[in-house]
Amino acid sequence: MRPYDHGGDVYSHPVELDFSSNINPMGMPDAALAALCACPTDFEAYPDPRCLQLTSAVAQAEGVPESWVLCTAGASDAFLRVCLALRPRTALVVSPGFSGYGHSLRQVDAEIRTHDLRECDGFALTDRVLADLTPDVDLAFLCTPNNPTGCTVEAGLLERIVARAAAQDTVAVVDECFLDFADQPSAVRLCAAYPQLIVVKAFTKSYAMAGLRVGWCVCSDGALLDRVYGCGAEWAVSSPAQAAALAALSEAGYLERTRAYVAAERAYLASGLAESGLRVVPSEANYLLFQVPVAFDLKAALLERGILIRSFADCRNLGPTWFRVAVRTHRENVRLLHEIQEVSCAWQRP
Structure with a gap:
């Protein structure tokens, strides 16, 4: 097996x-469940490959232009697409952390370097990480709140990391799949200033829609986002997933x-x-x-x-x-x- x-x-x-x-x-939100039940039973039509309605709704929820949003088949799809688009020679992850980053990086034979979170720090990310974010790192993955520790990255530290990455042309991916459970600001606020920042979110955890596989990226670099889009399968997000996600965003x-x-x-x-x-x-x-x-x-x-x-x-x-x-x-x-x-x-x- x-x-x-x-x-x-x-x-x-x-x-x-x-x-x-x-x-x-x-x-799952009642509105999302109702949208699923209302889906037509005739699935001869392909799903919208660009997720136009969902992209518009996500952009409105995030307060960003639609051109900054890419819908994906969950966060893991986004991580793999980013790795395929960039094909980094060297990447940085933290440990303990989500194993999915390593899985995606291994598909492109990247050298994976690890920043070790310390038990004496309560497994919190500290300024120590900046020493490991060296100029030869092409791609860095961060998660806030971190999985599995549940610790958020302090807002000031997160911006210092993103700024350091921008100064040396490192793409920073910030995984916010669990941020809706915390009372912390999103890194999306930094996207305008830092085009090499990609923020990844999903309906999986926050909206209890793991089986539907739908999420999104936010990035202000249109050319970079187009490369990420081009590294995924066509029609990756099913019609029921798009309908449920669209409805979930509307549940006040x-x-x-x-x-x-x-x-x-x-x-x-x-x-x-x-x-x-x-x-x-x-x-x-x-x-x-x-x-x-x-x-x-x-x-x-x-x-x-x-x-x-x-x-x-x-x-x-x-x-x-x-x-x-x-x-x-x-x-x-x-x-x-x-x-x-x-x-x-x-x-x-x-």
Whole structure:
């Protein structure tokens, strides 16, 4: 079987609750679901290859010209397209971080350099990264909030990184797939000043639309964005995905309600994990990274109880004692904490 190193693998094992995939616990917006149900059953027509209506709606939501927006089949499609368009010789990623950047970079045989986040810094990105952003780096990937740590990049630092990249002709990709869960400004505000900046977002997490595969890039360099567009498959975003995404953007107050709900449940879940003797990394996203104090396969133990979580046993700068769980509904979070408490005798003294 081909390897799979992401969350959401509910197909290989019987799973009642999936805490491994960080999807909005409020579920898909009602408007998006209604749009899907209203889609015609006759799919003889190709989808709009340029996603014209969705592009217009995204541009309006972002406050940018339509020419700055490219719709893609999710964020992973965007990352791969960028790598194919640029074919960087050398690229910079951070660790712990999303493994998808490395996957895309390996398709073009790029040399991947890693900036190591430090546990003593709470896994936060600091000015130390500027020393690794050397002139020979062609492409740099950043994520805010970072996955899997949940730490956002401080706004001033992010601009210093983007400015350094611009000064040496490095393309900077900022992954904001989880930014809707945090109270932080988007890097889109920097795109006008820094044409080599590409901001990537998706409907996957924020709008609970992982199965539809739809996202977008924002970049003020039209020629660069055209190259990225040309490195993807035609008709990459299906007609149902475009319809659902367009409707999702129209649902008033959805993201505001999401942020409030996730913030309350994240605090509840973090407190419960800590009470079970686990070390929890503070997060601004819809997931929590934590460490078990002893060598114990918590993922396997919970899977026996029908719950899937994410293990980082093979992740640089983490290891087999580190795990991540999504923030889900209150009832589901209660169930997770109960099951963890049931197996906590492996690391807690009676």
